[in-house]
Amino acid sequence: MAMDSGAPTGSFRLSMLLYDTRYRSYTIQIFALFLLMLGAAWLVDNTIRNLAALGKDFSFSFLWNVSGYDISQRPIEYSSTSTHARAAWVGLLNTLILAVMACVTATVLGVIAGVLRLSNNWIIGRLMTIYIETFRNIPALLWIVVFGAIMAESMPAPRDFRGDTPEATMQVFDSVAITNRGVYIPAPQFERSLGTLDLGFVAPSLDAIAFILVVVLSIWANKRLIAHATKVQNATGVRPKTWWKSILILFGPAIVLLVALGFYLDYPALAGFNFRGGIHMRSSLIAMWLGLSFYTGAFIAEVVRGGIMAISKGQSEAAAALGIQPGKTMRLVILPQAMRVIIPPMISQYLNITKNTSLGLAVGYMDLRSTLGGITINQTGRELEGMGLMMLIYLLLSLLISSAMNLYNNRVKLRER
Amino acid sequence: MEEHHGLNYVRTEMLGEQAPPVSEVGAVRWVRENLFSGWVNTILTVISLAVIAWAVMAIGPWLLNSVWEAESLAQCREILAAAGAVNEHGTFGACWGVINDRWHQLLFGFYPPELYWRPILAFVLMLVALAPVLFPNVPRKWLFFSVAYPFIGFFLLWGGTVWLPLMIAAGFVVGYIAARLTSGYSTLITSAAAIIAPLIWWFYLMGPVTEALHSMIPIGLEAVQSNDFGGFMLSIIIGVTGIVLSLPLGILLALGRQSNMPLIKTICVVFIEFVRGVPLITLLFTASLLLNYFLPPGTNFDLILRVIIMVTLFATAYMAEVIRGGLAALPNGQYEAADALGLDYWKAQRLIIMPQALKISIPGIVNTFIGLFKDTTLVVFIGLLDPIGLSSAIRASSDWQGIYWELFIFIGAIFWIFCFGMSRYSMYLERRLKTDHR
Numbered sequence: 095m096a097m098d099s100g101a102p103t104g105s106f107r108l109s110m111l112l113y114d115t116r117y118r119s120y121t122i123q124i125f126a127l128f129l130l131m132l133g134a135a136w137l138v139d140n141t142i143r144n145l146a147a148l149g150k151d152f153s154f155s156f157l158w159n160v161s162g163y164d165i166s167q168r169p170i171e172y173s174s175t176s177t178h179a180r181a182a183w184v185g186l187l188n189t190l191i192l193a194v195m196a197c198v199t200a201t202v203l204g205v206i207a208g209v210l211r212l213s214n215n216w217i218i219g220r221l222m223t224i225y226i227e228t229f230r231n232i233p234a235l236l237w238i239v240v241f242g243a244i245m246a247e248s249m250p251a252p253r254d255f256r257g258d259t260p261e262a263t264m265q266v267f268d269s270v271a272i273t274n275r276g277v278y279i280p281a282p283q284f285e286r287s288l289g290t291l292d293l294g295f296v297a298p299s300l301d302a303i304a305f306i307l308v309v310v311l312s313i314w315a316n317k318r319l320i321a322h323a324t325k326v327q328n329a330t331g332v333r334p335k336t337w338w339k340s341i342l343i344l345f346g347p348a349i350v351l352l353v354a355l356g357f358y359l360d361y362p363a364l365a366g367f368n369f370r371g372g373i374h375m376r377s378s379l380i381a382m383w384l385g386l387s388f389y390t391g392a393f394i395a396e397v398v399r400g401g402i403m404a405i406s407k408g409q410s411e412a413a414a415a416l417g418i419q420p421g422k423t424m425r426l427v428i429l430p431q432a433m434r435v436i437i438p439p440m441i442s443q444y445l446n447i448t449k450n451t452s453l454g455l456a457v458g459y460m461d462l463r464s465t466l467g468g469i470t471i472n473q474t475g476r477e478l479e480g481m482g483l484m485m486l487i488y489l490l491l492s493l494l495i496s497s498a499m500n501l502y503n504n505r506v507k508l509r510e511r
Numbered sequence: 512m513e514e515h516h517g518l519n520y521v522r523t524e525m526l527g528e529q530a531p532p533v534s535e536v537g538a539v540r541w542v543r544e545n546l547f548s549g550w551v552n553t554i555l556t557v558i559s560l561a562v563i564a565w566a567v568m569a570i571g572p573w574l575l576n577s578v579w580e581a582e583s584l585a586q587c588r589e590i591l592a593a594a595g596a597v598n599e600h601g602t603f604g605a606c607w608g609v610i611n612d613r614w615h616q617l618l619f620g621f622y623p624p625e626l627y628w629r630p631i632l633a634f635v636l637m638l639v640a641l642a643p644v645l646f647p648n649v650p651r652k653w654l655f656f657s658v659a660y661p662f663i664g665f666f667l668l669w670g671g672t673v674w675l676p677l678m679i680a681a682g683f684v685v686g687y688i689a690a691r692l693t694s695g696y697s698t699l700i701t702s703a704a705a706i707i708a709p710l711i712w713w714f715y716l717m718g719p720v721t722e723a724l725h726s727m728i729p730i731g732l733e734a735v736q737s738n739d740f741g742g743f744m745l746s747i748i749i750g751v752t753g754i755v756l757s758l759p760l761g762i763l764l765a766l767g768r769q770s771n772m773p774l775i776k777t778i779c780v781v782f783i784e785f786v787r788g789v790p791l792i793t794l795l796f797t798a799s800l801l802l803n804y805f806l807p808p809g810t811n812f813d814l815i816l817r818v819i820i821m822v823t824l825f826a827t828a829y830m831a832e833v834i835r836g837g838l839a840a841l842p843n844g845q846y847e848a849a850d851a852l853g854l855d856y857w858k859a860q861r862l863i864i865m866p867q868a869l870k871i872s873i874p875g876i877v878n879t880f881i882g883l884f885k886d887t888t889l890v891v892f893i894g895l896l897d898p899i900g901l902s903s904a905i906r907a908s909s910d911w912q913g914i915y916w917e918l919f920i921f922i923g924a925i926f927w928i929f930c931f932g933m934s935r936y937s938m939y940l941e942r943r944l945k946t947d948h949r
Contacts, residue, residue, distance in 0.1 A: 112697040121699065123774040130778065137805050144804045215552050216545040217559045231930035232923045233885035235899055240923075243906075243915040449790040455892055456899075463792065477800045485789045492788040 141478070154483070156474045157182070163469050165460045167376055178470045185465030186487060192382055192461065193448045199387040200447060201440075204394025209424075211399055222395070229392035235453055238385035242457035245377040249274040252368050264362075271362050271369050276376040278362035278369045285356025301355055308347050316343050378459040382451065390447050394440065401436035402428060433506055441499040445492055452488075462487060572596075576604025579611055583910035609911050610921050616905070617921065620741015620896050626670075626733065630744050633667040636660060637751065645936065647943070661755075668740075668748065670732035674724045678717045682709040698857075737815045741896030743925060748815070750884040753822040757883065758876065760823065761830025762869075766860065768835055779831070786828035792889050794821045799893040818890050826883040833879055837872030838864065870944050877937035881930045898922045 111121045145152060157179040164174050169187045172180055211222035229237065250262035252273045264271045271278040288300035319336055327333040362372030405428050413423040454461040455468065462484060471480040533539055546556040576596035581587035587606035591597070596604040610617075619630060640660035643653040662676035689708035693701045725731075740748070767779035786794070798817040841864065849859035869876070891900035902918045905911050 112699055118699065119772045123772050126778070127774055140807050141804050144808055147808055210555070213552075213555070214545060214548060215555050215559075217563075218555045221559050221562065227931065228927070231881070231927045231934070233888040233899075233926055235888045235891070236919060236923055236926065239899060239902070240915070240919050243919070247913065247915060445787075452790040452792045453889070455792075463790070467793065467796065471800075478804055481793065481796060481801055485793050488790060488793065489785065489788040 145478075150475070152478065154479055156470075156476050156479070159474070161470065162473065165465060166458075167379060167460055178466070178474065181470060182462065182466035182483070185460060185462040188454075188459070188465075189448070189451045189461040189463075189491075192379065192386070192451045192454070192459065193444075195383050196386040196390065196447045196451070197444050199383070200390040200394055200443070203387060203391030204443075205398050207391060207395035208398030208402070211395060212402060226392045226395050229389050230396070234385065234389045234450055235456055237389050238381055238453055238456050241384045242377065242381035245276070245381050246274055249377075251275075252364065255364050255369075269359070269361050271364075271372075273369065274377065275368070276374055277380055278372045278374055280359040280361050281371070281373045283358055283360045285358065287355065304355075305348065305351060308351050312344050312347050316340050319343060376459075378454065378457045381457045382454055382459050386447055386450055390443055390450075393446075394443050397436055397439045397443065398432075400439075401432035404435045405431050430506075437499065437503045437506065441496055441503070444499065445495055448491055448495060449488065573603060573605055577607050578604060579607045581606060581608030582612060584609075584912065584914050605917055606914060607917055609905065609914050609917050612910075613901075613905050614921075616742060616901055617898055617918075618742045619744050620901065621739040622735060622741070622744065623733075623739065626735065629667045629670070629732070629735075633664045634747070636663060636667075666732065668744075669735055669737075671734040672721065672725045672729065672731040674721045674728075674730075678721045678724075679713070682712045682717065685709050685712045737813050740815060742898055742901055745815070745890070745895060745897055746884070746887040749819055749822055749887045749890065752819050753826050753883050753887075754880045756819075756823045757826035757830050757879070760827040761834055761879075762865065764827055764831035765834035765838060768831060769838055783828045783831050786825055787832070791822070791825050791886055792892055794825055795889060795893050797821065814893070814895065818893070818895065822883060822886065825886070826879055829879045829882070830876065833872050833875035834868060836875060837868035837870075840871050841867055873937055873941050873944070877933055877940075881933050884929060884933070885926065898925075 111117050158177050160175055161178045161181040162174050163181070165172055165181060165184050165188075167188055168184055169191060170184060172184045207222045207225055210218050211226065213219055249272055252271075252275060254261040255264065255271065255273075262273075269280050284301045288304060290299050291303070319339055323334050323336045360371045362369045362374075364370075409427055409431065410423055413427040418426065451459075451461050452463040452467075455464050458464075466480055466487075467484040471477050474480070530536075534543060547553045576591060576594065578587045578590050581590060584606060587608050588602045591602035591604045591606075594604075596602060615624065615627070619627060622630060637660065639653075640657040643649040643651065643657055659680075662680045665679075666673060666676045686705045686709040690701050690705035693704040764779055764783065767775050768783065770776050770779070795818060798821040799814065802817055803811070845863055845867065846859070849863045854862065888897050888899050891897050891903075896904070899922065902915075902922060905918060906913075906915060
């Protein structure tokens with residue numbers, strides 16, 4: 095008789111697949127899986143038939159053929175006799191160089207503009223509002239084209255720098271030349287260089303690596319010094335003077351290293367019809383860099399402003415009650431809390447910059463899209479493989495950036511008990 | 512009172528109120544508090560004033576020397592030189608003649624000039640169709656026009672036989688009839704019928720029926736090819752279609768991502784993360800280069816349609832994430848309350864969840880719309896003539912070689928008006944829908 099009470103069990107009917115919520119989800123999922131496989135099969139079948147009709151196969155061997163085209167901006171050794179894979183790698187490096195440069199300047203611009211828009215100063219607040227609303231509401235591509243046109247049409251040609259009364263002069267103590275072919279800046283050089291570390295796919299300068307290593311070690315040592323000072327202060331109540339030790343530790347080793355390597359600046363100088371020496375930043379790079387920085391800077395400014403405004407007024411009032419100065423209130427009370435609000439949208443802005451570097455085509459910047467996704471595809475006719483590979487690289491790049499930033503986000507996240 | 516009378520050092524009447532110090536009232540106080548309250552502020556004010564002065568000095572004379580009537584840059588420079596608008600770099604003044612000369616190209620691309628009334632009418636009707644959607648005080652009956660507008664707009668812009676848009680619209684009627692016929696069965700069967708019946712109609716029956724009707728009653732407008740579309744007309748077509756389609760699809764995708772069916776959820780997550788991980792430009796190249804591989808041999812369909820599909824898919828993924836944020840912000844009690852009322856999934860979504868989730872995500876939704884509209888400029892890379900593509904073409908023409916500011920200001924200003932208008936509308940909508948009493 096116990097069987098009679100309780101829910102009806104064991105009487106599964108076929109109609110329950112449609113009407114019973116417990117089983118209906120399986121019906122839907124199986125149906126969806128069926129549709130998905132059908133669609134995939136249809137696409138694959140079409141692709142195979144189309145490839146066969148065109149007499150093509152699906153293979154990535156074209157990557158090891160000679161590319162036969164030049165790339166203007168080469169961070170590593172590359173010539174038209176290099177392979178397509180090498181060209182794609184050069185393009186990827188150019189993408190990364192541009193993305194890193196634009197992320198840094200966009201962050202600086204955005205933080206400044208975001209903080210100033212909230213300032214009590216009426217006039218600068220309005221100016222920043224104009225900057226933000228102008229750049230946010232006009233397409234990035236238009237800004238890139240505008241900066242490209244300014245570089246190409248408004249800047250003086252190298253020959254204008256010649257003669258006794260030149261039409262154009264170099265900037266910043268005669269060290270920077272802004273021309274319509276790009277910007278020439280001084281290049282750091284070493285008389286007793288350590289050479290480069292040739293890893294095949296990338297050849298970083300050993301001098302730069304040594305310098306970065308020394309700076310990182312100095313910063314770490316300085317942190318230890320300050321930790322020690324805090325410990326002494328906690329034990330004795332008197333904080334030992336550390337400022338001169340800090341300066342010595344931070345700058346001493348770096349200066350010693352630079353002197354030992356024979357550091358000097360190689361200034362660009364007019365030679366013939368063009369500038370020689372220094373680092374040549376091409377107009378395309380400058381246009382992309384400025385365009386992306388100013389455009390994304392406006393978005394980052396809004397992110398920063400939103401983050402600061404999300405911190406309740408009580409926080410700054412409490413800081414004022416404790417007698418903390420306004421500047422320190424911002425640095426010690428508001429920003430650390432605002433960072434938690436700011437970082438997630440900031441990640442997506444960095445991702446946007448990385449993806450927007452693909453607009454380089456508009457001004458002839460040779461990024462991944464212009465090399466692998468542009469000339470290589472045109473020359474080899476391998477649209478399917480080239481586009482697939484390029485999408486995969488962008489996808490990996492996005493995932494890498496977002497996971498790296500998420501790691502950082504988890505570190506600064508509010509720990510709730 | 513008597514004894515105090517002789518003490519003349521005690522006042523017998525109050526002093527009149529004195530005016531506050533000059534530095535504490537009116538404009539002076541405002542300037543002191545807002546511009547010169549500290550040395551940092553003073554420096555900022557001075558720098559800002561210098562920037563403004565520099566901008567006015569640089570742009571003011573250039574604008575004052577505007578030339579509107581000119582057929583080429585050379586002619587414009589002659590007029591400027593004759594008027595004496597010269598500085599050390601040559602003539603100095605804005606040559607708006609380029610806008611005067613080419614505005615029709617920037618707005619309509621290569622659309623036949625004698626047919627300009629069609630895109631203009633379509634644009635005006637679009638505003639009429641949007642009004643009941645955007646503003647609550649427009650009569651609700653007008654929504655019928657909004658529903659009919661996509662077909663009217665399509666007919667006006669592309670022309671051709673009138674039967675094609677009518678038969679496409681008939682597909683929805685077919686779906687409705689199929690849904691009514693199967694309404695006695697499970698919702699699953701009803702929705703499947705409502706999707707499959709119109710698909711069969713569109714793919715297999717519509718073509719012959721349209722041809723038959725057209726041969727019997729040939730009504731229509733002169734057909735215009737997609738290649739002739741360009742300028743802001745193209746941006747608005749792609750932008751508005753993408754916006755209208757991406758919201759409902761984004762909602763479905765967001766619901767799919769929240770679903771507790773693992774397979775549906777996986778499909779949605781993979782789609783969203785893939786689309787958000789690659790630049791739009793690669794998707795557009797897929798539309799122009801790769802679609803020929805994925806479709807049956809011999810199929811070829813309109814490039815604008817392909818671009819609209821890709822832009823919509825792109826915006827849909829971002830939209831889904833925005834709406835997911837809104838869904839996540841809703842307290843669990845709302846879902847539980849809907850369950851407690853005995854509402855089924857779709858009713859709960861329609862009546863309880865979505866109205867709140869969408870309201871929370873208005874700023875994000877409108878930002879996605881603005882981003883989509885700006886992204887329509889990327890179609891220049893696959894050979895469609897959007898305003899930026901046309902500006903390059905104009906700058907390459909012999910008449911206007913070397914001009915750029917005037918063109919870019921014109922294009923930028925139009926984009927700015929649209930995007931800024933959208934962001935203002937979103938603020939208005941937020942205010943209107945605000946129900947809390949803070």
